Amino acid sequence: MSSSNTTVQTINVKSSDTAFFHNNVDFCVGTGRFGLALTKEYLDELRFVQEEIGFKHIRGHGIFTDDTAIYHEYEEDGITKVEYNYTYLDRIMDEYLKLNIRPFIELGFMPKDLASGTQTIFYWKGNTTPPKSYERWCDLVVALLTHLMERYGEKDVLTWPIEVWNEPNLPGFWEHADMKEYCKLFKETFTAIKELNPAFKVGGPAICGVKDAEWIKGFLDFCKENELKPDFITRHHYTIEFPEADGHYDYSVLMDEEAGFANLQSTRDIIDSFDEYKGLPIHITEFSSSYTPKGVIHDTNLNAALMARQLSRLGDMNESYSYWTFGDVFEETGVPFSLFHGGFGLVAAGSIPKPTFWTFKFYTDLKKLGEGCVFKNDNAVIEKTAKGYAGVLFNESSDESLDIKLSLEDIAKGEDADNEYTLILKTVSPKTTNPLKLWHDLGEPATPNSEQTKLIKSAAFPQVTSDRLTASEGSISFDQTLDPETVVYFELSKSKVKSDRGYSYERTINTR
CATH class of the missing domain: 2.60.40.1500 (Glycosyl hydrolase domain; family 39)
Known part of the structure; x- marks a missing residue:
């Protein structure tokens, strides 16, 4: 060029x-569903990322989906009983800790046996309906956290942030985008976790782009009414208009960056308008340019420059901001057809760093040296x-x-x-x-x-x-x-x- x-x-x-600059570039990075951590290519890519950058936390979907095989129901003497299987969970968490990265736990999606409906999302069919039993859902969450504390130590696990669900304001991710039902899910989950150990940090509502102001205010109104104090608020941030699809690929038009920053500031302002929640930390648990795993911009030098500006500004109103994702082992719309396919990752297959990888590396190095x-x-x-x-x-x-x-x-x-x-x-x-x-x-x-x-x-x-x-x-x-x-x-x-x-x-x- x-x-x-x-x-x-x-x-x-x-x-x-x-000059004000809150640099928390290495706090968290995104991943595809947790089950992908059972594959060699995934771990090779994550190892490369950790050696060069060294993120503290990793957030992904699907900790409860059926490929991790945690939740099971069975019949015995005419009675429905529940059992948990942590074989794959432990294998995944062991690998994460070997690489000195800990989960930012997203609680979702719904195990098939526990789901109230059949709606699913993605190639791997994550169930996005409420639980048929909130009691069994809360038991599952408490059992998960108890197991993690027993295996990895209470002191460590209590530092792992917990987010309730993902993008419930989108009907594909939460049936009917039902805010009332989501608030019920949050209340039941939040209460159960705090009863287990009040030191756990729990937040939500992990919204993305649609009616975000309405959802943030509605969520906090509900929390206020029910005397709940989440430890943090979560939302997502992408910087494109609706993309044009062509074959296996999506071509995006960039939105006005200043409008995006203003949107983030509006979330800060809504939170601070509540006396009870003023100053509550905001974690952006997903951000990138394009929100599609076929977004060709992800592989480009332009993306690296765009993310450089984003990283310079996202700390102005947010505690952390997690890039979606660290690697291209990702299957939301199916297995990729080609090496460079517009995948979310900082690295492509073969641990090939994309230009944006270096933007994150540079800001990490700046954080280590800067005074x-x-x-x-x-x-x-x-x-x-x-x-x-x-x-x-x-x-x-x-x-x-x-x-x-x-x-x-x-x-x-x-x-x-x-x-x-x-x-x-x-x-x-x-x-x-x-x-x-x-x-x-x-x-x-x-x-x-x-x-x-x-x-x-x-x-x-x-x-x-x-x-x-x-x-x-x-x-x-x-x-x-x-x-x-x-x-x-x-x-x-x-x-x-x-x-x-x-x-x-x-x-x-x-x-x-």
Whole structure:
């Protein structure tokens, strides 16, 4: 991609500057249904993600669906009895803990034996009807949590957030999108969990996009009337208009980002309008650009740049925000037909990182190094560090380059005013980091062989460049041009060259 238009932006930063930036990028990430964690490819992808990023929690559907096989009813002496089977649950949770990730438990969907109806959703037929017995539903939830505490320790399990159901404001996910029935489900579930142990953190209503203001207010009105105090509120956030389907794929038109942020703020405002719930944390338990697992935008550099801006702003009004999802092992609309199919994942099959993966990696690295945000706008987040500065720069435009002229003032003082610094730049752009293009140029093999996978993966990593800069009167300036749809991570840190006796870098590279 080339651009003949360039926008110039000057950024001047002082170490005493401050800007609000709540960076909780690594708190949680989404997954397909829990049963997929029984497969090797799923665990390979999650292992790669955890090694590079290291999310604290993982949230997915289907902890109670029949492929995890927890809930069973049987007849004995003419009496219907219930038994639980934790074989698969334990196998899944054991793998999660090995990878140092804990569940953000979404309670759903309904086991077939416990369901009041036959409505299902997705290729894997998750039942989305209320329980035929709320007593047995609550017994199931309490038994699950009791088992988890016995196996993994009460202290640990009590830190695992619990969300009641998923998107009950959509009729496909909750029969008739019945708010009254959902509120009953929440009350019964919330009460049962708090009676088991009041230290559990429980929230809802996990709504997405339709009548969200009505649902948030209605839910809190119900909680107030019934003297319930959820520990947090959950909702979802996607940034596209209704997509156009073509074959196996969905093509999306982006919505106005500012309208999306305003919608999130409206949820904050509704919660804070209740004296009882003012300041209650909001967890976005799903977010991405497109809400379809066939959304081709997910595989692109544009998505990486879009998510860079989202991550810079989502903490303004939310405690956490969970990207949907970490990997492309996902079957809501069926088994994918091809390697790059618009899947939600940060990584594709073969643990091939998509450009958006690096956006999350960059913000995670910034969180580890950062000691306070000094600058934030629609193209940059910059933090001071123990040795200098670090930041994420991004350009969402698809047709204009962005030339950022960055001046980092009072980086060094006194005797250190003229010290040398190392500048590390990691660039993710259509030119430098574009596995989608290489796959296309190879002829779009649906399931690449091992050599093709290795080649595609080699094109999926950032371009790393470096320089040595000298502070002048305590300040350092450098220019960075961002091509369209580009994300750049930089670290500027004080360093000193300590050459071995007789070694000269300058003589080495100038041998002719």
